[in-house]
Amino acid sequence: MKSEFTPPIGKISQIRGKCISLIGNDIDTDRIIPARFLKCVNFDSLGKSVFEDDRKTLKGSHPFDLKENQNSSILIVNSNFGCGSSREHAPQALIRWGIRAIIGESFAEIFYSNCLAIGIPCFTLPKKSIQNIQKYNISRNLFLEIDLKNSAAKSEDFNFILEIKESSKKMFLSGEWDATAKLLENYSLVEKKFKQLPYIKFGK
C-alpha cells in the first residue's frame, strides 16, 4: 500500500504498473470494503482496510497481502466485479491501496461509474483472456503499459487490445471524468430545465 495518496487529476492517457490478480466472480463491494469501515466522514484511511475480512480469513495468502503484489497498480478481476452497494468507498479504498486501472470480464454498473468518477479506468476482456492473464500473473510479475487512446496494453511478453466504453475513454482522455466543471458549464440550460419540469410547481 502506498503511504501517500495523490489522486489522479486531469487527462488520463497512460497507466503503467504491475498487475495483481484477484480471482472470483461476483466480488461485491461489501467484500471490497466491509460496512463497518463506512463509519467515516472522509475516505482517507480506507486503503489499508481494502478486502479486510477476506484477507483476515486467508491469513496472509490473499493477493493483496502477498509480498510480490505490493506496489501493484493494475487489478485483474473476473465477472461482475463490484456488485452490490453503491458505496464509492469501495473504489476509494482500492485507489488508496494503489490501484489505478482495473481489467476484468465485467463490472457492476454503479461500481463502474464510481470508478469513472474518481479516475480509475475499467477495461474489459473476454473471460478466456482474463483467465490467461491471471494464470500467467500468478506465477510471475506482469508489468503492463496501457495506452488509453489506442486501448492497447503491452508487456514484455505480449500485446493486447482492451475494450472500454467509448464515452468513458473520451472522458478520461479529456479529463471530463471529473464531471462537475463540465456539468456547471451548462448551468443556463439546467436553470431552463428546472423551470420547464411539470412537477417543480406542484409544491414540496
Next chain:
Amino acid sequence: MSKDTLFDKVWDLHKVASLSGGSDQIFIGLHLIHEVTSPQAFGALKDRNLKVKFPSRTVATVDHIVPTDNQSRPFKDNLAEQMIETLEKNCLQHKIRFFNIGSGNQGIVHVVAPELGLTQPGMTIACGDSHTSTHGAFGSIAFGIGTSQVRDVLATQTIAMNKLKVRQIWCENKLSHGVYAKDLVLHIINELGVKAGVGFAYEFAGPAINALSMEERMTICNMSIEGGARCGYVNPDEKTFNYIKNKLCAPKNENWDEALIWWQSLKSDANSIYDDVVKFDASNVEPTVTWGITPGQSIGINQQVPLLEELSPNDQFVAKEAYEYMGFEPGQSIKNTPVDVCFIGSCTNGRISDLRVAAKVLKDKKVSSNIKAFVVPGSEKVATEAKQEGLDKIFKDSGFQWREPGCSMCLAMNSDKLIGNQVSASSSNRNFKGRQGSPNGRTLLMSPAMVAAAAINGKVSDVREFIN
C-alpha cells in the same frame, strides 16, 4: 434501442444536454441524502468552493448508522455520533430539509420518501444508495449513485450518465397464497442472474405486477439492483396515485388535479419498443429462500441446494464458494435448516404491510427458545402506525424484540450484528459474505412472513403451513 417506454419519456424530459463522448447530462428532480455517502460530497463542495444549487430539491434523513436500541444523543458509538452531527451541520449550512430522529418522519431513506409523498411519478430520483431503485415503483426513474455523483448533484442538480437500455419483465397470472413480492423478485433474479441487468432499466409489468400493492411493488423495484439493474420501475396507475394522495409532501388542491392529469399520461405506450422482453409466470413461484452468497442463489422452499452439475459453468465458481461459506451440502434441503437470528426490517421489507404480514403469522405463537428475533420498523411513521394497530404487542408477546427505526442488521453498520458463523433468516436484500456484521456470518434471504415462520420453528419453514 427502446422507444416510447416510460423510461424513454422520463429520460428525455430530464435531459439537459448531450455530453461529448456520448453520455447525457440529466436533471435530478429529487435528491435524497443520508449520513454515510454525503459527508465526503459536502467536503468536496467546500474544497472546490461550490454551493448547493437547488437546496429545495435535496432531502435528508439518517438511517444507516442509527442505533435501534437506545437513540438518545450523543450516540454511544462516537463515529456514529460524528456522522449524524456532520449531516446535521451540512443540512443546516446548506438549508436542506432534514428529517431527523424524533421528527416523526425519520427512517430508512427509501421508506421515508414514498411515505412523505416526495416520491412521485415522472421524476428522476437519485441517492447515494444502490436501493434507490425502490422509488421506481411509482413510475419515477430512480437510481443509486456514488459520492462523487452526490457532489455533482449538490453542485449542479445534474449528473453525467449513459442512457440505459430497457428490459420489460412481464409477469403473467398472480402470486399464489403465502407467496409474496419478495419471493417473486428472488425468483426473477435467480432466473436472470445477478448481472443480467447491467446496462438495463427493468420495467416490471403484467397482471401479477398490477395486482401488487404499492409497498409490494417497492419490494420488487428495490431489488432490481440485486439483478444488476441500477433502475427498476412500474408504470403508475390508480394505486400509485391513491398512495400518494394526502401525503405530507404530495401536491395539494389545484396542484393535485394538475399533477394527476400529468401522471395519468405517464406510461409506456402500448406499441413501445423494448431492448429485451422476458416473461415469467407468477403462479409458479414458491416461497423462496437464498442458500448462497449472492441474491441470485435461491431456491423454492421445497427444493434442494443445487448440485454443481445442475448449474451453468459460469455459476459453478461462486456456487463452490457458497457451499463452503454457508456450510451447505449440494443436494441438501433448505427446509428445516436451523437458524440463530431472525431479522425483519430493511428498505426491502420494513414497511407497515410487511409488519402486518409477519405479525399475522406470529399472533398467539412463540419464537423458538434459542432464537434471537428482532423487528426494526422502516421508519418512525411505520413504527407509529404499527403501535396504533397493536402490532408491536404481537411481536413482543411472541418473543421478538421491538426496535427503533433504521437500516440495522441489513448491513450492520450499527451494533446489530451476527456473531461468528450464526445463520440469519432475514427479510433484507443481500446475503453477501460478511454482510450482516460478522466476517463469517451467514444470511438466508426470505420474505418477512417466512422469517416469522422460521422464528417460530427455529428453522427454515414453509409459511403456508402457518396461514389459512
